[in-house]
Amino acid sequence: MEKLWSPTKIGNMELQHRLAMAPMTRSRAQEDGTPGELAAEYYTQRASLGLLITEGAQPSDDGQGYLWSPGIYTEQHIAGWKKVIDSVHEAGGYVYIQLMHVGRMSHPENTPHHRQPVAPSAIAPGVDMFTANGMQNIPVPRELSQEEIQITIQEFRQAAAAAIAAGADGVEIHGANGYLINQFIGENSNTRTDEYGGSIENRARFAIEVAQAIVEEIGADKTGFRISPHTPLGGIEEGEQGPDLYRYLTKELAQFNLAYLHIMHLGNEELLKDIRSIWTNPLLVNRAGRTLENISADLDSGLADLVPVGVWALANPDLVERLQTGAPLNEANPAAFFSGGSEGYTDYPTLKELEKQKN
Template structure:
């Protein structure tokens, strides 16, 4: 794993290694979307990972999809994220807040205004989601008007500004995993006949407008973008033109000189090689379900600069130290991934704490 410990950069940030914390929904915000009291401790515990990409954070009321996810569009939200940013920085890490508009991946029971979800087209994803009333079918969304699309771009811009005001080092635009931007990409989720639907150029238009607005507001070196080529999450089918859409999109984002692209890799290695070739800046690659011993494979192959880590980072606040020492890891407790209190959130032990417990028990 030698290459894992080489220094690198993201935008203007200097990182001492090639690991990062992947964005993970934890559903522990207050009802108004303000990050909960334990969130600052949770993120600061993991600061040794260097670059921390936050859980998906809605840029507006309409952007919320799941219960008790955080927002970044009110003064209270900014105050909550400021506490997190301050603690992360004090612990030596950097924080990028992921801006996630859920689009149709939502339910009226989960949002503050209880309105119908919005999307490029009035097409339900055909899946269920957890709500305050249990697991329910996601309803048919309302199609965004052209004016509302412009307003949503503005919501992303304002959220990016709020993130920087809160002390974050940057933002990651969530263009993946079945959420709003990805819904514009999908051939089966975008039936629009205006300039936001139909051709590859039109289906990519919204994502590029969001990226341009964010870059203009906070700077390219503070802006990342997440994609998930070929992943059928949230009922999305990119169709035969899916790979071609990314072949068009990546150079457009490269023209904006974004700090990084974050690929949730679905297994198309040929496309990943093309993205690597077309992308001049830092590339993050997260292969779902990869064994820990393969974490450096893409870096060794020159296909990635940074390897984001999800559940292993969740369960091991000192993951960097454990990997360097080849120490045993805590196992993630999936029952505590979403919602709840400190259990499965801030109570995973570090090696030091585990050693103290062994000593106190005479082991």
């Protein structure tokens, strides 16, 4: 694990090790999308992880999918995130706000305007969504017009500017996990016949134009991008052309000289190696099914430059210290992942706190 503890530079960040905190939806924002009162404590507790990639923050009313998810497009949102980010900075960490437009992965009951979800095509994902009235089937979304696509790109741009205004070190564009950008990429979620549908180049166009707009707004050194090749979340199927589309998308994004590319990796090793050969800037690999014993395997093989961790970071605010000393880890409480309040959020004990309890 020697390389895991070596310093590195990503964008404008000087990181002391190769771990990072992966983005995780926590559903604890206030009703208007402002980060909740405990958010600063939650993120600051985990500042030793270096780079903290936040839960997805919607760039607009249309972008919200889940109850109590944070936004980053109003003055209230900016003020709320500033408290979080200032606290993390004081503790020595860095913050990238993830920009997440969910597209069709929404329900009218969960959004401020209670309107029909939007998507590249009027095709429902075929899955349910948790609402205040329980689980409900996601309705058929409304297809975005070309004019609305351009408006959505500008919403991403404005959200990136708002993140920097809040003090964030950068943003991560969420192009993964079945959300809007991934819906444009998906073969079964995008049946458009204009320049945003059909060919590989067209299905990748929206992702590229969002990245270009954000780079123009805040700079490439403050911009990351997340992908999840062949992740079946949200009913997405990318088809036989999927690997070639991601090779093309990687080449196009590489021209922007982004701070990093972040892959949710499910096992296509050939594609991962191809992306590594195309992408010369820092590469973050979040490998599904990874064990603690092989946490540094992708670093050691040269496939990755940084290792984002999710549930381990959620349950262990002092994960870095625990891994460095070989201490056992706290077990996560899945029942409290989205339950609200401090339980399963800010109440996981550190080694120091456990020691105090013994004495």
